[in-house]
Amino acid sequence: MFSSKCFFIFSFSLFTLYSCVNRNQQIPLRGIISEKAMVSSAHPLASAIGVEIMKNGGNAIDAAIATHFALAVVYPQAGNIGGGGFAVIRLNNGSINSLDFREKAPALAHRDMYLNADGQLIDLKSTHGHMASGVPGAVDGMFALHQKYGTLTMAELIEPSIEIAQRGYTLTPLATKLLNTKQEEFQKYNRWSTPYQSDHNWEVGDTITQPDLAKTLENIQTNGRNGFYEGIVADQIVAEMQIGEGLVSHADLKNYQSVWRKPITGKYRGHQIISMAPPSSGGIALIQLLQGTEDYPISDWGHNSTKTIHLMAELERRVYADRATFLGDPDYIDVPIDQLLDSAYNQKRYDEISFLKATPSVLVSSGKIPPSESPETTHISVVDANGNAVAITTTLNSSFGNKVMVKGAGFFLNNEMDDFSSKPGSPNQFGLIGGEANAIAPHKRMLSSMTPTIVTYKDKLKMVVGTPGGSTIITSVYQTLLNVIDHGMGMQEAVNAKRVHHQWYPDEIRVETDALTENVQNDLEKLGHQLRITDKIGRMDCILVLPDGRLEGGADPRGDNTALGY
Numbered sequence: 403m404f405s406s407k408c409f410f411i412f413s414f415s416l417f418t419l420y421s422c423v424n425r426n427q428q429i430p431l432r433g434i435i436s437e438k439a440m441v442s443s444a445h446p447l448a449s450a451i452g453v454e455i456m457k458n459g460g461n462a463i464d465a466a467i468a469t470h471f472a473l474a475v476v477y478p479q480a481g482n483i484g485g486g487g488f489a490v491i492r493l494n495n496g497s498i499n500s501l502d503f504r505e506k507a508p509a510l511a512h513r514d515m516y517l518n519a520d521g522q523l524i525d526l527k528s529t530h531g532h533m534a535s536g537v538p539g540a541v542d543g544m545f546a547l548h549q550k551y552g553t554l555t556m557a558e559l560i561e562p563s564i565e566i567a568q569r570g571y572t573l574t575p576l577a578t579k580l581l582n583t584k585q586e587e588f589q590k591y592n593r594w595s596t597p598y599q600s601d602h603n604w605e606v607g608d609t610i611t612q613p614d615l616a617k618t619l620e621n622i623q624t625n626g627r628n629g630f631y632e633g634i635v636a637d638q639i640v641a642e643m644q645i646g647e648g649l650v651s652h653a654d655l656k657n658y659q660s661v662w663r664k665p666i667t668g669k670y671r672g673h674q675i676i677s678m679a680p681p682s683s684g685g686i687a688l689i690q691l692l693q694g695t696e697d698y699p700i701s702d703w704g705h706n707s708t709k710t711i712h713l714m715a716e717l718e719r720r721v722y723a724d725r726a727t728f729l730g731d732p733d734y735i736d737v738p739i740d741q742l743l744d745s746a747y748n749q750k751r752y753d754e755i756s757f758l759k760a761t762p763s764v765l766v767s768s769g770k771i772p773p774s775e776s777p778e779t780t781h782i783s784v785v786d787a788n789g790n791a792v793a794i795t796t797t798l799n800s801s802f803g804n805k806v807m808v809k810g811a812g813f814f815l816n817n818e819m820d821d822f823s824s825k826p827g828s829p830n831q832f833g834l835i836g837g838e839a840n841a842i843a844p845h846k847r848m849l850s851s852m853t854p855t856i857v858t859y860k861d862k863l864k865m866v867v868g869t870p871g872g873s874t875i876i877t878s879v880y881q882t883l884l885n886v887i888d889h890g891m892g893m894q895e896a897v898n899a900k901r902v903h904h905q906w907y908p909d910e911i912r913v914e915t916d917a918l919t920e921n922v923q924n925d926l927e928k929l930g931h932q933l934r935i936t937d938k939i940g941r942m943d944c945i946l947v948l949p950d951g952r953l954e955g956g957a958d959p960r961g962d963n964t965a966l967g968y
């Protein structure tokens with residue numbers, strides 16, 4: 403365990419580092435380079451904690467766990483212990499694995515729980531307030547990862563987060579702005595004043611201390627997984643549920659279990675792609691998109707050129723149609739993974755793509771799978787000095803989840819239930835259409851787009867990537883891979899590059915401001931594409947292994963994301 407004196411020095415150096423990071427707002431074109439090990443995450447303090455863990459002898463998995471707990475303290479809009487996520491792991495001996503610690507529907511959940519008597523969706527029911535919460539998986543996930551791969555004690559990995567919860571952390575400009583926009587919602591969904599509420603406007607540099615969260619983390623530190631799923635914290639969660647119409651019960655919490663799943667793998671221009679299996683759609687969709695890209699010389703066509711964007715949009719509308727039809731929790735439905743990854747199946751679908759005009763989404767449906775066959779998020783990338791790599795994407799779903807902080811326990815709950823198709827055929831908050839495969843059922847996991855991904859080349863680690871962004875996660879990861887592999891960009895440049903996104907419905911290409919020249923926009927419109935200019939897509943946290951073995955970080959300037967290493 404960290405002694406408190408040693409930890410005082412450690413946290414002091416974190417605070418010093420944090421102020422340096424804050425002062426230095428300029429984003430270098432090339433990302434930070436480190437010799438041995440690196441963490442890229444949504445917050446400089448969380449990345450610094452991960453790096454410190456590795457300097458103290460921890461491996462990449464230890465660092466990722468410590469970073470995850472730290473994000474629960476300093477990045478409450480998405481970092482969490484009340485949510486869930488996925489981890490993809492590749493050890494330096496080449497072995498790969500992935501962990502599903504996605505939330506589950508409570509036992510009392512049922513298919514029509516968000517519909518009124520007329521069968522219509524009740525506004526905000528699946529996104530705001532107690533009833534939107536699935537059973538959290540994050541704490542169980544961290545313990546499962548640690549049990550299999552950890553080297554330091556869990557107490558050591560949690561300690562830095564307890565210290566920051568007790569001593570406080572300071573607000574960045576982006577965090578300040580976000581908190582000030584959420585005050586009304588916090589007030590509406592909490593009957594007490596959470597540490598994130600203030601009767602004046604938050605200001606940059608204000609300090610937030612979280613004594614209740616510190617106690618909860620201490621409980622987990624002392625009692626392990628059961629310190630969250632049983633005992634006082636479980637009582638606090640269930641008491642909070644009873645204030646609203648929440649369904650999560652003691653039995654739901656006690657019985658929650660993360661699941662080790664076989665990662666989804668595929669090839670792209672000699673690279674091996676290792677990504678997340680269902681209940682995330684990320685791995686399958688990413689590999690379907692890459693299969694459709696491989697036959698075309700997109701590096702000759704150019705980054706964000708008309709032809710490249712047209713191809714990407716046409717592939718994306720078809721892949722998201724498959725997502726809506728076939729994907730869901732594999733413990734509840736038969737997901738036709740092999741067929742969806744079959745190159746002949748995808749080729750047949752992509753053969754219909756015309757380069758002369760866009761196909762309206764109304765004419766696109768999922769492919770035909772033979773019936774006789776089985777049927778505000780955040781990302782952490784870590785590489786340690788021995789070449790072990792972890793990609794974790796974790797979420798509360800919306801920013802600050804369902805906006806409810808568990809009274810006495812100090813953490814926000816997820817609103818992951820909205821990732822189910824509350825009414826099959828109707829869009830969720832990300833505009834995603836879901837089908838029967840993703841209908842609500844007790845204990846089922848909701849479909850996700852999270853795409854934590856590791857890439858190797860000639861059996862050597864090359865990239866660790868991932869991002870938040872709801873439905874845009876898959877296409878942000880896709881574009882980042884293309885930026886490095888096809889367009890020859892460095893990691894930071896690939897992350898900085900402007901993004902576009904198509905998801906079948908709505909039938910439009912979402913375009914980040916300044917992503918496309920006016921000529922390209924006009925040409926795409928002439929091909930029949932609808933364009934919608936949007937603010938920011940994604941907040942990537944990536945690491946690239948350079949040819950000489952050093953590591954280049956790619957931390958998204960769209961957020962406070964920071965890559966640090968040594």
Ligand code: DON
Nearest residue numbers: 778779799850851870871872
């Ligand atoms: O699992 C999913 O696909 C969503 N719950 C992710 C939400 C998300 O990325 C929100 N962040 N911007």
